[in-house]
Amino acid sequence: MxxxxxxxxxxxxxxxxxxxxxxxxxxxxxxxxxxxxxxxxxxxxxxxxxxxxxxxxxxxxxxxxxxxxxxxxxxxxxxxxxxxxxxxxxxxxxxxxxxxxxxxxxxxxxxxxxxxxxxxxxxxxxxxxxxxxxxxxxxxxxxxxxxxxxxxxxxxxxxxxxxxxxxxxxxxxxxxxxxxxxxxxxxxxxxxxxxxxxxxxxxxxxxxxxxxxxxxxxLESVSSKMALDGDRFTEERELFLSTADRMKAKGWHRAERAARNHSSSRLHALTLLPTAVRGGQGDVVRALAKHAFGTN
Structure with a gap:
């Protein structure tokens, strides 16, 4: 069995x-x-x-x-x-x-x-x-x-x-x-x-x-706490970009585009930006903005 x-x-x-x-x-x-x-x-x-x-x-x-x-x-x-x-x-x-x-x-x-x-x-x-x-x-x-x-x-x-x-x-x-x-x-x-x-x-x-x-x-989960200090999205960004390179090497171009865009992850970061701004968390704001908009 x-x-x-x-x-x-x-x-x-x-x-x-x-x-x-x-x-x-x-x-x-x-x-x-x-x-x-x-x-x-x-x-x-x-x-x-x-x-x-x-x-x-x-x-x-x-x-x-x-x-x-x-x-x-x-x-x-x-x-x-x-x-x-x-x-x-x-x-x-x-x-x-x-x-x-x-x-x-x-x-x-x-x-x-x-x-x-x-x-x-x-x-x-x-x-x-x-x-x-x-x-x-x-x-x-x-x-x-x-x-x-x-x-x-x-x-x-x-x-x-x-x-x-x-x-x-x-x-x-x-x-x-x-x-x-x-x-x-x-x-x-x-x-x-x-x-x-x-x-x-x-x-x-x-x-x-x-x-x-x-x-x-x-709200007490590890991932929720990490989201609020920006670490989660730094890790996600690095994973998506490295995955995009592997997808390209395999010829999986739809998957490569999805990895480079990582739209749902960007949207999640965007929803957290107002909270970080109101809290005066400059480092968090920068980390979230970089992930959401692909910019520093």
Whole structure:
């Protein structure tokens, strides 16, 4: 039987992490194993996992803090089954997640990535329609009513126009994601860099319309904090421009144009400019303007 390793790199709120763990335990279909890699020193956490007495769950606490990329890499090293996912410690699986991705895998066993349907919730677990998610859904994500396989330049160009994926919800063919790994020089664009590398290597993505994942969006996320100091967009700009050069070398000219334009990323920076101006954050204003307008 095909198994999925659900990897949970943990750093942050204890209660949200515990809710994520319980959402895994509530799956209606077997075929999963949960591995938690704890990059915190929060008291009581090892004891809580011990109290679960659930042999489907492995718990590891890092001897020293590895940081986001280091903890992601350790999770990757610990994955052993044919499929894996990298669950966010504040996200939730709906009870049908494992059944949905395993059924999709059985129908398309060769794909490297499975993107299932996602609902977005706020920090209190309530459904929310954030602007970023509505733009993803309405402008950039392909319209899929059942299942659709995408790959090659079509998928690369689509993601470079606007990254409509939800990284923590994706089920990966473990062999494929391990062949690429996570770049140590990136912080907030790890997901897009990984996805593009896999596409360039010939991997395909199955888009599954069944909703089985809840992605939590709140202002305390690392990416939100980085956006406000401009670091996120400096990293994004460098990734897009280097990707454009690779797309050009492959003869993927639509993808090259999408990378050089990176329109959705520019628009995001533009929406943050008024806040930075009002706050008198000169360095942030300059970083956002450079990204939004391609100028100093």
């Amino acid at each position: 095909t198994m999925i390793d659900i990897m949970l790199p943990y750093y942050g709120d204890v209660a949200l992490m515990q809710a994520a763990v319980q959402s895994v335990r509530s799956q209606t279909e077997a075929g999963w194993r949960l591995t938690v890699v704890d990059d915190t020193a929060n008291p009581g956490v090892p004891e809580w996992f011990e109290s679960l007495a659930d042999d489907r769950i492995r718990y590891f606490r890092n001897e020293r803090n590895l940081g986001i990329t280091g903890n992601f890499t350790r999770c990757l090293d610990l994955a052993e089954h044919e499929l894996m996912s990298m669950l966010g410690a504040d996200d939730l699986l709906l009870p049908n997640y494992v059944g949905t991705v395993l059924a999709a895998h059985r129908e398309h066993p060769g794909v490297g990535m499975i993107q299932p349907g996602v609902d977005v919730i706020d920090e209190h677990g309530r459904p929310v329609k954030a602007l970023a998610d509505e733009v993803k859904k309405r402008l950039y994500a392909p319209k899929v009513t059942d299942r659709r396989v995408m790959g090659g330049e079509e998928l690369a160009a689509s993601l470079l126009r606007g990254n409509w994926l939800y990284f923590p919800s994706i089920a990966w063919r473990t062999e494929a994601i391990k062949s690429v790994g996570f770049r140590a020089d990136l912080r907030t664009t790890q997901d897009l860099a990984l996805e593009l590398e896999l596409i360039e290597r010939g991997e395909q993505m199955l888009i599954e319309s069944t909703v089985c994942f809840q992605y939590r969006r709140h």
